[in-house]
Amino acid sequence: MATRATSLDGTGGRPLTGRTVLLCFIGFFGVVFTANFFLIRAAVTSFGGVETESSYQAGLVFRQESEAAAAQDSLGWKVEAHVAPGRLDVAARDADGRALSGVTLAAALHHPTDRRLDVTLDPERVGAGQWRASDAVMAGQWELVLEFSRDGERLFRSTNRVIVR
Template identity: 45%
Template sequence: MNAIRQPRKITGTTVLICFIGFFGIVATVNAFMIHAAVTTFAGTETSSAYKAGLAYKQEEAAASAQAALNWLIEGRIARTPSGEALLSVGIRDRNRLPVHGIDVSARLAHPLNARLDHDIALARVANGEFRGVTEAAAGQWTLTLEVMQGGDRVYRTKSRVVLK
C-alpha cells in the first residue's frame, strides 16, 4: 500500500513555460507601474530651473516694486447655490481707494496634479472689483492672482485656499 511517487520529470517544455511565465509577470508589473507613474505625475512647479534662476533678479525687482505699492488685495472664494466656485477680488491702493486701469487674472492650481488646474475668467464689476466662477472640486488649492496694468504685471499673489 505504500506507493512511492516518482519525482516529476523536468522537460524542456516545462522550463520554457516557467521562463515565459516569469518574464510575463515581470513585464505586466512593469507596464502597470509605468502607466501609474505617467498618469499620476502631472509635472513640476517650473519647467526649467535654469531659466527660473536666470529670471530671479527680475522677480526680486518685481517683488520690491510690488511691496512699494502697498496695495490691499482682498479675495473670497465660496460655493454658489448652483455648486460653482465664485471668486471675488477687491484691489485697493495705499489710501484704500479702488485701483483703476487694471486687469486681473486668476488661476486655481491643484497642489498635486496640474491637469486639474483651472483658469478663472474674472470680469470687472466695479473699479477695483472683479468676479469669476469655476467648477473646481472640493479640496485645497493654490490661488494665484496676477494684476496687469498697461500690459505689465504689477502685482502677483499666491495663497492656499480650501474649497468645500
C-alpha cells in the first residue's frame, strides 16, 4: 500500500518542506529589499532641501538677523508688494509717509520646498518709492524676499509667503 503525503491543511497537496519555506522567506525579503533600494535612491537623488553646514554659524547668523530686525522695526517703513504672473510691483514709504529714496531694492522668489527653483528678480525704479520687476514669475506658492540697502548696508528685509495664480 502506497502512502500519500498530505499538506498542513489536510488536503492531499504538495508537502511543505524546509526548502519551500526557505525560498518563500528569501523571496519575501528580496522583494522588500528591492523596493527599499529604489525608494531610498529616489529620495536621495531628488532631495533639493536646505542643509545647514554648521549649527554654530547658523546660530551666529540668527543673532545678527535678530539685531537687524530690531533696527528695521525702529525705521517704521511701510512696504507693499503685489505679485502676479510675470510681474512684481513694490511701493515703499518711510515712517512719515514719504517715498523712499536713495535705496536699492533686491527681490527674489524662493520656492518653499526646492531651492533649485528659486528666482532672483531684477526690479527697476519706476517712480518715487516704486519698483517693478517684469521677470518670469511663475504661478505657485513662493516666499517673496525683499531687501532694501543703501551703500551696501542692508536696512530692511521682508519675507512673506505669497501665492501667484
